[in-house]
Amino acid sequence: EKGGYEHFMLKEIFEQPKSIHDTMRGRLLVDEGVIKMAGIWDHVEKFKNANRIIIIACGTSWHAGLIGEYLIEEYARIPVEVEYASEFRYRNPIITDKDVVIAISQSGETADTMAALKLAKEKGAFIYGICNVVDSSIARITDAGSYTHAGPEIGVASTKAFTAQLTILTLIAFKLGKHNGNLGNAEFMSLIAELDAIPKKIEEVLNTTHELTQNIAKDFVSATNFLYLGRGYNYPAALEGALKLKEISYIHAEGYPAAEMKHGPIALIDENMPIVIIAPKKGHYDKIVSNVQEIKARKGKVIAVVNKGDQQVSSMADYVIEIPETSECFSPIVASVPLQLLAYYIAVYRGANVDQPRNLAKSVTVE
Numbered sequence: 184e185k186g187g188y189e190h191f192m193l194k195e196i197f198e199q200p201k202s203i204h205d206t207m208r209g210r211l212l213v214d215e216g217v218i219k220m221a222g223i224w225d226h227v228e229k230f231k232n233a234n235r236i237i238i239i240a241c242g243t244s245w246h247a248g249l250i251g252e253y254l255i256e257e258y259a260r261i262p263v264e265v266e267y268a269s270e271f272r273y274r275n276p277i278i279t280d281k282d283v284v285i286a287i288s289q290s291g292e293t294a295d296t297m298a299a300l301k302l303a304k305e306k307g308a309f310i311y312g313i314c315n316v317v318d319s320s321i322a323r324i325t326d327a328g329s330y331t332h333a334g335p336e337i338g339v340a341s342t343k344a345f346t347a348q349l350t351i352l353t354l355i356a357f358k359l360g361k362h363n364g365n366l367g368n369a370e371f372m373s374l375i376a377e378l379d380a381i382p383k384k385i386e387e388v389l390n391t392t393h394e395l396t397q398n399i400a401k402d403f404v405s406a407t408n409f410l411y412l413g414r415g416y417n418y419p420a421a422l423e424g425a426l427k428l429k430e431i432s433y434i435h436a437e438g439y440p441a442a443e444m445k446h447g448p449i450a451l452i453d454e455n456m457p458i459v460i461i462a463p464k465k466g467h468y469d470k471i472v473s474n475v476q477e478i479k480a481r482k483g484k485v486i487a488v489v490n491k492g493d494q495q496v497s498s499m500a501d502y503v504i505e506i507p508e509t510s511e512c513f514s515p516i517v518a519s520v521p522l523q524l525l526a527y528y529i530a531v532y533r534g535a536n537v538d539q540p541r542n543l544a545k546s547v548t549v550e
């Protein structure tokens with residue numbers, strides 16, 4: 184059932200071209216220039232008139248939510264807040280019937296997310312679900328929603344569910360932006376054509392980075408710490424890269440917005456500190472270049488995720504992982520794939536139980 188792969192996690196990483204495609208199937212109609220999502224369309228006035236959208240989730244799904252914030256605010260210009268379900272539910276949050284709450288959950292069973300939704304529902308908010316497991320508790324309590332259709336995710340560390348969540352959030356942002364007039368037709372058409380090509384780009388990334396990430400992983404088997412840095416859309420991608428590494432390899436890893444480095448974490452940097460930096464061309468590239476200079480001045484070991492043909496960051500980096508160029512909004516989907524592979528191989532070389540890391544459960548049904 185692992186389809187020839189050593190672990191479910193690796194199988195699921197490699198399934199992403201297909202799972203992203205499945206998530207878009209029947210929704211993204213490029214030739215017609217349409218995004219079809221009944222759950223959004225049937226309630227489009229709710230979204231259009233919303234004071235704000237509150238995204239609620241935990242863990243990896245919360246990271247997807249952060250990227251959702253960037254997407255929805257950029258393309259639909261609706262204010263978005265992203266909350267950890269566990270914090271939201273206990274802090275007497277201000278919720279009104281003008282709020283739209285989007286819950287993101289792979290399992291659809293996460294106790295804190297469920298409790299936060301019940302609270303929001305009581306206060307009259309409209310609740311939208313982005314779940315992977317069909318007919319799960321969260322899917323059932325929501326007023327409407329979109330399933331991710333990533334297929335069953337067995338590995339405890341979320342991979343294909345995450346990129347499927349990003350795909351849904353992208354579709355929602357584009358659909359709302361097109362509807363409310365913030366996303367012009369020409370840009371909409373070019374963005375959806377690019378989104379349609381993402382599965383192919385992921386395929387390419389899997390082919391070009393699989394062996395490379397294995398080789399890089401070998402050099403970091405004994406690392407005790409890692410920093411992951413990114414800016415803009417890739418800041419949450421850095422958080423997710425760090426989470427993947429810590430949960431399966433048990434190496435301490437932290438993600439930061441690259442500019443926050445000088446507000447503290449820079450103190451940690453020496454020749455023993457590996458730093459994964461996500462530095463695509465579209466996305467504050469010049470700023471990232473200076474961050475890398477600051478790291479190299481302190482002899483940190485830089486593993487850079489850059490676009491093909493990159494020169495500036497690559498010339499300073501100790502390890503270079505190339506990914507194809509995309510619009511900035513798609514870069515977390517593409518950049519996440521080699522980071523998943525890197526975490527996977529570091530964990531495998533450390534002899535860890537990758538599919539079932541210690542202390543973790545696939546569905547967190549207790550708070």
Ligand code: F6R
Binds near residue numbers: 242244245291340545
């Ligand atoms: C990370 C991971 C967890 C989950 C979190 C939320 O790889 O698997 O952080 O993302 O427990 O789970 P769901 O999405 O099922 O609500």
